[in-house]
Amino acid sequence: MNDAATEFQKTKELTDKYLLDLYSRYPVAFRYGVNELLFDQDNKQYIDFLCGVAVTNLGHSDPDIIEVIRNQADKLMHTSNWFYSEEASKLAELLILNTFPGKVFLCNSGTEATEAAFKLARRYAEQKQIGDPIIISLQKSFHGRSVSGISLTGQSKIHSGFGKLLEGIEYVQPNSEEELVAAFERYAGRVVAFFAEPILGESGIIPLTHGFMNLARELTTENDALLILDEIQTGFGRTGTMFAFETYGFSPDAMTLAKGLGSGFPIGALIVAEKFEKVLGPGTHGTTFGGNHLAASVAYETVRAIQTRDLLSNVNSCSDIAISRLHQMQQKLKLIKEIRGKGLHIGVELTIPSRQVAESCLNKGLIVNATAETVIRVMPPLTISAKYLNEGLDILESVLTEFQNEQK
Numbered sequence: 001m002n003d004a005a006t007e008f009q010k011t012k013e014l015t016d017k018y019l020l021d022l023y024s025r026y027p028v029a030f031r032y033g034v035n036e037l038l039f040d041q042d043n044k045q046y047i048d049f050l051c052g053v054a055v056t057n058l059g060h061s062d063p064d065i066i067e068v069i070r071n072q073a074d075k076l077m078h079t080s081n082w083f084y085s086e087e088a089s090k091l092a093e094l095l096i097l098n099t100f101p102g103k104v105f106l107c108n109s110g111t112e113a114t115e116a117a118f119k120l121a122r123r124y125a126e127q128k129q130i131g132d133p134i135i136i137s138l139q140k141s142f143h144g145r146s147v148s149g150i151s152l153t154g155q156s157k158i159h160s161g162f163g164k165l166l167e168g169i170e171y172v173q174p175n176s177e178e179e180l181v182a183a184f185e186r187y188a189g190r191v192v193a194f195f196a197e198p199i200l201g202e203s204g205i206i207p208l209t210h211g212f213m214n215l216a217r218e219l220t221t222e223n224d225a226l227l228i229l230d231e232i233q234t235g236f237g238r239t240g241t242m243f244a245f246e247t248y249g250f251s252p253d254a255m256t257l258a259k260g261l262g263s264g265f266p267i268g269a270l271i272v273a274e275k276f277e278k279v280l281g282p283g284t285h286g287t288t289f290g291g292n293h294l295a296a297s298v299a300y301e302t303v304r305a306i307q308t309r310d311l312l313s314n315v316n317s318c319s320d321i322a323i324s325r326l327h328q329m330q331q332k333l334k335l336i337k338e339i340r341g342k343g344l345h346i347g348v349e350l351t352i353p354s355r356q357v358a359e360s361c362l363n364k365g366l367i368v369n370a371t372a373e374t375v376i377r378v379m380p381p382l383t384i385s386a387k388y389l390n391e392g393l394d395i396l397e398s399v400l401t402e403f404q405n406e407q408k
């Protein structure tokens, strides 16, 4: 074995011995990255169509992000939410200017944003004196791994083995207007919130229709319930607009954010619309780390970079390239069942298990995500060049062609 292989073996042994066995890891340890490229222990190059699951939206080692981290770490990283923070206040203003009038709670992850949104809904029920409130969520959704997160998540495989989940959550099928209407009728006077991802990510990129979202907006307004959007994965340019809800013609009452907000530095946020901004008052919620000086300054720079570098136009032009090339592949390859999604948030549903396809892509230097058993997700950074986008798609095409030929 060469030095790099020995070093990797050591990392693997330590991981297997000391880290809880929660993930089925691919046999690679990345050493460094430059924009859309990652390099492993052998200096082998990979094109990154995963972005650490829609997190490193500006690519790896962005010079502006590095500079902000250096400067802020030099000055101050953490104090306490018991004091004012210039960085947190500027980030909150920037988030509100880019979403809807209201206020922001800063936290550390998507799950924590979900938790805050769940507490907002429960607190609103308390305020309205509803003793047995109902929150409507979607089958196949994903909202995080805490107990409130898995309770809101409509997937039995994520529920199982943890005893009783939180009560008062009902799931309807995504895009089923009948089931949505029926749920609001069945629980008339008790529904306090409707939770949804605009595009269900972990379940393989399932976009909600405008018809379904409009109906959800009407029903929540009529029933004085909160419409809460989970834009943890779709936010910050991923779908071609800063936020996915911008194409709806209305704004939500609350929105959860994380993933792309920090370019890889952990941060999450809950945005609460003006009308509901007093529901969580002093002492009802909080966090030690959330939105500290370092996290807030990185997030501020991330959002500014998406705007000032006009990254949304790159997302849209690269999206056109990717979607048309995937459709061309579909003409030739019967194992491509469906192509779904928007912007650089694309799902390719196959007729075969997607994990084996992701493994073959990895061998050939392309990182893609396999989800929902048969779906490959294409989620490169917003900064990807047409050159590497096409090279990545070439690899995907050659891998899928091999699997197609084997099937014959």
Ligand SMILES: *Cc1c(COP(=O)(O)O)cnc(C)c1O
Binding pocket: 109, 110, 111, 112, 114, 142, 143, 144, 145, 197, 201, 202, 230, 231, 232, 233, 258, 259
């Ligand atoms: C990733 C994700 C979460 C959970 O975020 P974490 O930061 O992993 O806690 C919640 N909702 C959606 C839609 C996600 O994609």
